[in-house]
Amino acid sequence: MGPQDDRTENSEDWLARVADIRQWTQRGKRAPHKPLLLLHAIAQLHNDRVSRLVYEQVGPKLRAWLDDFGPQRAIQHPEQPFWRLQNDAGLWSVSHTVPIRPDQLSDGALRKAQAVGSLSPQFASALLDDPALMLTVARSLLLSNWPESLHTSICESVGLDLDGIEASLARQRTRELPIPERRRDPEFRIKVLRAYEYRCAMCGFDGRLDSTTVGLEAAHIQWWAVNGPDVIPNGLCLCAMHHQLFDRGVLGLTSDREVMVSAQFVGRDRAAEEMVWSLSGKELLRPRDHLDAVAEPHRRWHEDQVFRSPAR
Incomplete structure (x- = not known):
């Protein structure tokens, strides 16, 4: 198996992990908390080559995005996806200066602990090395959570430059990976x-x-x-x-x-x-x-x- 085959196999594994992220639900309501956080982290990675997100700074943004692009709730809880995304197949990690008890998780606890989240080093490296994977992960998250009429607004809100990623793809002369999805009726x-x-x-x-x-x-x-x-x-x-x-x-x-x-x-x-x-x-x-x-x-x-x- 050659280097390109190895990369394709690795990309398919990361795509499967992203597709399998667990999303909290309450009485059947969708909860796009983790997808929004991942899209913002990918945006930071593409723009700055690092995905370091300080909770004190990103928490209010995530709350606003949930208000805009999630189901209506009296109170949004950005601390939940920020912390619990760690449980999803090696995609995310959180560092903190003092211990955090999961059973006492709160916005204040993450602020007090100076929590910082980031994509796992392996996932970040895979995305940076392969713009086709970065573009496909982003589009997969969008397509599996929102109608296409909202994609542009979501990308603008979280700072995700899909055109810029596509340009990187063209420079490397690699093709976009197919997004695993159920078939639409073309009619x-x-x-x-x-x-x-x-x-x-x-x-x-x-x-x-x-x-x-x-x-x-x-x-x-x-x-x-x-x-x-x-x-x-x-x-x-x-x-x-x-x-x-x-x-x-x-x-x-x-x-x-x-x-x-x-x-x-x-x-x-x-x-x-x-x-x-x-x-x-x-x-x-x-x-x-x-x-x-x-x-x-x-x-x-x-x-x-x-x-x-x-x-x-």
């Missing part, structure tokens, strides 16, 4: 758009450029990243703006299939009124075949795990 988009007759189910937008549909997308109600199926009852035809707002939890659906607008949304000008606030209580457009209308389990998942309650 999902066209099926959903046809079902809604190429109109946004919320605002009715039906833009075309000559004969080509523009600005319309097929949104998953229960995200594909968390086992939402590629079927019409789990899909909505939405314009690009309302798709983004739906995935960020600004917009949601009631059990009567009416649009909800989060009371946390802020927008005072006429555009916000016309494009967002006016949707509150509006009946969702139904697909041509009413048998394919929004399925309640998927709607409930979105309300529970994505929508920013309370509704206006």
Whole structure:
């Protein structure tokens, strides 16, 4: 076996370890704490060649990212992933100046102990030596936890420069590794758009450029990243703006299939009124075949795990 074969085998092992990280759940709610922390650590490694993260500095950032890209919770606990990621197959380690008791873990305890986390030396070396592995790990974490509509915002928040990693990949003339994932239905988009007759189910937008549909997308109600199926009852035809707002939890659906607008949304000008606030209580457009209308389990998942309650 040659050096390239050795590196490929090693890369596949690290990809498998990342895919197997254990994520805390409460009553079925997703918890992307560890993926967000790993993405930030990879960003630091790419930018500075080291992934040293001081808890006192990164804890508030992680709390803010969880508020933005995780399920709504009254209190976020960044100390949990920062400490418990150590239990996941040699990916992470934490140093501290005084002993920390896991049964008394708290934000204050990590601050008092001057906790510092970093990617394991072996994992960091593998990522630095192989930009294909770094890019694939980052994309795998994104694809397995969030819809693609949020990936750019997440990368900007955690400081991850995917274009820069791709440039490193091109300079080394190596290819990106395949991301292990379940197969998507390539016809999902066209099926959903046809079902809604190429109109946004919320605002009715039906833009075309000559004969080509523009600005319309097929949104998953229960995200594909968390086992939402590629079927019409789990899909909505939405314009690009309302798709983004739906995935960020600004917009949601009631059990009567009416649009909800989060009371946390802020927008005072006429555009916000016309494009967002006016949707509150509006009946969702139904697909041509009413048998394919929004399925309640998927709607409930979105309300529970994505929508920013309370509704206006």
